[in-house]
Structure formats: structure tokens, C-alpha cells
Amino acid sequence: MKLTKTSTTLVATAVLFSLSACGDDSAKTSRSDVAVAPAAKTAVAVSGVPKAGLPPLAPLGEPPIPADNKQTDAKIALGKKLFFDPRLGGDASVACSTCHSPEQGWGWAEDISRGYPGTVHWRNSQTVINSAYYPRLFWAGSVPSLEAQAPSAAKGGVAGNGENDIMEARLALIPEYRKAFNEVFGDEWPIIANAWKAIASFERTLVQRDTPLDKYLQGDKAALGEAELRGKALFEGKAKCIQCHNGAMATDFEFYNIGVPPAKRWEEDGMAQITFRFELYAKGAKESLYRSAKADPGFYFRGKNEWDLGKFRTPSLRYTKYTAPYMHNGAFYELSEVVDFYNRGGVDEDGRTTGYPQNKTSLIKPLGLSDEEKEDLVAFIEAFSGDEISITKPALPGYAPLFTKAELKRAKK
Numbered sequence: 001m002k003l004t005k006t007s008t009t010l011v012a013t014a015v016l017f018s019l020s021a022c023g024d025d026s027a028k029t030s031r032s033d034v035a036v037a038p039a040a041k042t043a044v045a046v047s048g049v050p051k052a053g054l055p056p057l058a059p060l061g062e063p064p065i066p067a068d069n070k071q072t073d074a075k076i077a078l079g080k081k082l083f084f085d086p087r088l089g090g091d092a093s094v095a096c097s098t099c100h101s102p103e104q105g106w107g108w109a110e111d112i113s114r115g116y117p118g119t120v121h122w123r124n125s126q127t128v129i130n131s132a133y134y135p136r137l138f139w140a141g142s143v144p145s146l147e148a149q150a151p152s153a154a155k156g157g158v159a160g161n162g163e164n165d166i167m168e169a170r171l172a173l174i175p176e177y178r179k180a181f182n183e184v185f186g187d188e189w190p191i192i193a194n195a196w197k198a199i200a201s202f203e204r205t206l207v208q209r210d211t212p213l214d215k216y217l218q219g220d221k222a223a224l225g226e227a228e229l230r231g232k233a234l235f236e237g238k239a240k241c242i243q244c245h246n247g248a249m250a251t252d253f254e255f256y257n258i259g260v261p262p263a264k265r266w267e268e269d270g271m272a273q274i275t276f277r278f279e280l281y282a283k284g285a286k287e288s289l290y291r292s293a294k295a296d297p298g299f300y301f302r303g304k305n306e307w308d309l310g311k312f313r314t315p316s317l318r319y320t321k322y323t324a325p326y327m328h329n330g331a332f333y334e335l336s337e338v339v340d341f342y343n344r345g346g347v348d349e350d351g352r353t354t355g356y357p358q359n360k361t362s363l364i365k366p367l368g369l370s371d372e373e374k375e376d377l378v379a380f381i382e383a384f385s386g387d388e389i390s391i392t393k394p395a396l397p398g399y400a401p402l403f404t405k406a407e408l409k410r411a412k413k
Contacts, residue, residue, distance in 0.1 A: 055247035057236075059217045060209045060318070063132035069147060069197045071204065078180045079202030081394045082195055087170045088154050090161035093117060096153065096199060099125045102391050105322035106206070111330025112265055112272060115158040122158065122275045123296065124330040129319040129389060132204040133249050139312050139328045140299045141255065146200035151192075157282070158275050168192045176397035208319055212383040224383055230373075231380025239342070239367055239377055250317040250384060255299040257310035257359040259346025262295035263329035295355025296328060310356035321385035335378045343367045343374060 065071055082088055086095040099113050099121075100106050106127045108114055113125035123139055131137060137149040154160035154167075171177045171190035181190040184198065215223035224232065235241045244252050265272050280290045283301045299311035312328045320326070325333045331348065332338050340349070346364035347353050354360050369377065403411070 054242060057213065057217065057242075057246065057250065058248040059214045060130075060133075060207070060248045063130075063204050063207055065204065066145065066147070069200060071201055072184065074180070075184045075198050075201045076205055078177075078184055079198035079200070081396060082199050083202050084393055085396050087174075088160070088162060088167050088195060090116060090163070090166075092170070094160050096128075096150070097393075099153075099159065100128045102389065102393075105129075105319070105324070106389065107323050109324065111263065111325050115275065116161040119158045120269070120271050120275055122272065122279050123328050124325060126315070127319055127323045128203055128206055129323075130207050130249065130316055132207055133316070134313075135253055136313065140301055141313055142302065146203050147196050150196040150199045154196075157278070164192045167195070170399075171195065173399045173402060174397050175400050206389070208386050208389060211318065211386040214386075216383075225379075227376045227379040228383050229380075231376040231378070231383075234369070234373055234377050235380055238373070239369060240363070241377075243363065244314045245317050251314045253314065255308070255311040255313050256361050257298075257312075257354055257356060259341075259353040259360050259364055260310075260312075260327045260329065260331055261348050261352035262355045263331070265329075266294070293355070297356075298328065307359060310354045310359050317381055317384045319385050319389075321382045322388050335381055336374065339369070339374045339377055339381075343369045 083096045086092050086098065089095065094116055099108050101108065106129050108125035111124060113121035113123065115121040126139070131146060131149075135144065137143050137146065138152070143149050143152055154162045155164075168190060171181070171192075177190055181187040181194060185191065185194045187194060212223045212228070235245075244254070244256065246252055263272070266276055276293075276296075277290065280293060280297070284304070285293070285297065285301075286304075289297065295310060297309050299308040299313075300306070302308065320335065324335075325331070326335070326338050332341060337349075341347070342364070343366065345366040346360060
């Protein structure tokens with residue numbers, strides 16, 4: 001499927017994939033309303049126990065558009081170019097698309113994302129597909145909007161490492177951008193805050209709403225096969241996935257410690273260890289945590305509450321077919337590994353679990369799924385994804401001097 005500036009589809013980056021029972025011990029964050037297809041709340045039976053108040057799975061509606069950043073074709077076209085332009089960064093080598101590559105699920109297909117040159121990142125790069133629907137972004141919910149996400153990434157020390165004045169100066173030296181910023185925003189000179197608005201507008205076109213599951217829920221009962229339908233029954237019953245992966249986005253947008261073990265890479269990669277300690281320091285971790293932590297504190301950084309250690313946002317299951325590896329640290333490379341992890345009760349094949357076991361949700365328990373049931377469940381999870389989303393990358397405009405040699409000579413006199 002090809003994308004144009006007015007078509008649907010992109011979304012949010014390598015997805016924290018949580019498939020199992022999570023619920024009552026969530027971070028209790030307030031859920032923002034998102035523009036999804038209306039669905040009445042119903043009671044869902046999980047392992048024979050009624051669970052009231054869970055939204056059923058539903059078709060995905062149009063993405064919400066903020067009142068202070070309305071969509072226009074010109075703004076989307078500008079944002080598309082900026083998304084692929086590495087000059088919005090430190091040394092002009094890292095663009096949004098560098099870590100959110102269309103060829104890699106609009107994320108990065110390794111456990112830990114690539115970082116700014118000379119560094120590595122410290123978490124898995126999430127897909128941008130359907131990121132328009134999240135009330136909070138990043139693994140630990142650190143920003144409330146796409147407009148806030150873009151500068152956090154472009155200016156992050158181990159991501160884009162950009163500086164506002166340098167990035168604005170580069171934009172000012174590109175005639176095509178000067179013209180576009182003036183037409184879209186009325187800027188005499190490009191303003192960096194408006195660059196983030198344009199990128200956010202482009203990202204809101206990167207949504208996928210035509211999956212086999214969407215078609216089935218809209219009445220096409222042939223859209224899912226027998227294995228997928230058996231998987232759906234497991235998803236809503238024995239496997240307990242619906243407790244956290246519910247509603248049109250297949251997420252409750254909450255934060256849980258589900259037992260994901262610490263990244264093995266941190267045990268042997270010196271640069272990854274340095275990045276991890278740098279992030280602990282930069283985010284204000286107390287000294288005892290800085291010196292002793294072996295696992296990502298996650299949602300802890302939002303309020304510095306001990307009970308939030310090791311919690312991460314429930315990701316959407318949409319587009320997960322293309323966004324491996326999974327979890328905040330890329331712990332699993334196959335959906336079947338994820339299902340096995342939950343089937344064991346939040347433990348990997350080596351018997352490892354979260355570095356913060358005191359916060360692991362009590363609802364994560366062995367599921368007792370047979371091999372056939374696990375295969376059916378994977379088949380259903382893949383039905384949350386439609387065709388892979390590709391795009392024609394834009395040609396990037398070139399620099400030009402602000403002044404002619406004659407004008408410079410006159411200015412010197």
C-alpha cells in the first residue's frame with residue numbers, strides 16, 4: 001500500500017507488546033478520550049470470572065486532531081519532508097525516519113534502537129503507525145502529544161541531539177522551507193516549534209484502519225478464518241489478553257509491570273551500560289537507584305513512586321506483525337515468543353523475569369495454553385495488522401546562501 005500526503009497510515013514506532021492479564025494494579029492514570037469507533041462498555045468473561053467495564057474490541061475511527069494544529073495538505077506535505085530530513089538533529093545525520101524506518105515497521109528492527117552517532121539508545125524504538133491515538137507517548141508516557149514527542153526525540157542526547165538555534169538556522173538557509181513555513185504558518189523565518197507541528201500532522205496520516213479484524217468487526221464475517229476465530233475466543237477468554245488490550249486500539253493506555261526481564265545487552269555492551277546510567281542520572285533517579293539498578297525503571301520516572309518501578313504502557317496490538325522485536329527492550333523477536341512468555345506467567349525461557357518483582361502484576365499467571373492454542377492466538381494477533389505500509393520518500397530541498405556576494409560586499413562598506 002502506498003501513502004500520499006492525504007492517504008491514511010503511519011504510526012507509532014516497535015511496539016511494547018503485552019499480551020495477558022493486567023488490570024487492577026495499573027498506574028491508575030486517567031484515560032484521555034480518543035477518537036475511536038464508539039463502543040458500549042460490556043462485561044467480558046475471563047476464565048469464567050465476569051470482568052465488568054472493559055470496552056470490547058472495535059473498529060478504529062478517525063484519529064483525533066488537536067484544535068491548535070489543524071490538518072492541511074500543505075502542512076502534511078511539509079511535515080513529510082521534515083520527518084525524513086536529518087538536518088533536524090545535531091550533526092545532520094539522524095532524521096525521525098532514521099529510527100522509525102518504513103522498511104522496519106516504522107521503527108527499528110533491533111532490540112535496542114540505534115542512537116546518535118557515538119552512542120546507543122536504551123529502549124526499543126516503537127512504531128509510529130497509529131501513534132496519533134495515544135494520549136501519552138514513549139514507553140513510559142513522558143509526553144502528552146505528537147507535537148511534544150518530536151522535539152523530545154530530535155533533541156534527546158542519545159537520539160537526535162539537536163539544538164533549537166542550529167536547527168532553525170539550517171531551515172532558514174533552505175529557500176523551499178522558508179517559503180513553506182511562510183505559507184503554512186505565516187513565519188517570516190522558520191520557527192522550530194512549527195516544525196514539530198508539521199511533523200505531527202504528517203504522523204497523523206499514518207494510521208491503519210483496514211485490518212482483517214476491522215473488516216470482521218464491521219460485518220465481513222469472512223475476514224477471519226477458523227484459526228483466527230479460535231484465537232479471538234482465547235484472546236477474550238482463557239488467554240486474558242482483553243483485560244489490557246481492549247477497545248478500538250487494543251490497549252487500555254495504562255502502565256503495568258508484566259515481568260519483562262532486564263535487557264541482556266546491558267550485561268555485555270559497555271556503551272549500552274553507559275547510556276543506561278546516563279538516562280538514570282538525567283531523569284533524576286536517586287543515588288541508590290542510580291548505583292544499583294539493573295533494569296529499566298520505566299513509569300517510575302513520571303512520579304518517582306517506588307510502586308511504579310518496571311511499569312510500561314500497554315501498547316496497541318495494531319501493526320504488530322511488522323514491528324518486531326517486542327517489549328520496551330526488544331526482548332522477543334517473534335510473536336510466538338511473546339505468547340510463550342505470557343503462557344509461562346511472565347517468565348522468559350531462561351526463567352528470568354522483571355528486575356522489580358515486587359511490582360509485577362499479580363494477574364500475570366501461567367495460562368495453560370496448548371501448542372495449538374498458542375498458534376491460534378498468534379494467528380488472531382496478526383489479524384490486527386493489514387498490508388505493510390510503504391511510502392515514497394520525498395526529495396529533500398537544498399541549501400542556498402541568504403545573501404549574494406554583491407549584497408555581502410555592500411554590507412561590509
